[in-house]
Amino acid sequence: AQSVAQPEDQVNVAEGNPLTVKCTYSVSGNPYLFWYVQYPNRGLQFLLKYITGDNLVKGSYGFEAEFNKSQTSFHLKKPSALVSDSALYFCAVRGTNAGKSTFGDGTTLTVKP
């Protein structure tokens, strides 16, 4: 079985400050890990993924995420938040032999000017 936990329903940061959205996972074998963003009244949009290789992955809009195998975590980060980053963020995991991803419950990020 595979699962994802996003421990924070809501994250609030000030514009220009660094942001972190947390994600931990459980999966058999090696994980494939993903972050998606959803803006209001839109579908989910792929941000970045970890498949193998470098533990720090970079994605769209200046976001990055660090894979930590020992802590089974894949936290999303950005050095300087923008008001336009305000959205709902989903972490997802897929086992190497799984045909589908399991999504977390989502974290609402609010960036205040």
Add this chain to the structure above:
Amino acid sequence: DAGVIQSPRHEVTEMGQEVTLRCKPISGHNSLFWYRQTMMRGLELLIYFNNNVPIDDSGMPEDRFSAKMPNASFSTLKIQPSEPRDSAVYFCASSRTSGGAYEQYFGPGTRLTVT
């Protein structure tokens, strides 16, 4: 690329009516997923197909829901009869299953309201 296309974008229907949602995946993608999103239950996977074959329909809420994928470029999700509790946003997503490209690309969704 046009991305994943869903129709209709909005559907309002009365309880008991049949509803059909449509999806055209991205060309070259061989996996297709149907999700439902509500405030109460969040994002739920209903069913997914691989190479047009249904692989896992354990998320389909009940027999009123059915999904088909007659070819690689078209899928439908049907609800018959519809009930008010089916009101939600339904998303279709597609992905490849090779070359490390496992990320899903979502359509804009169909907002279904059953009165």
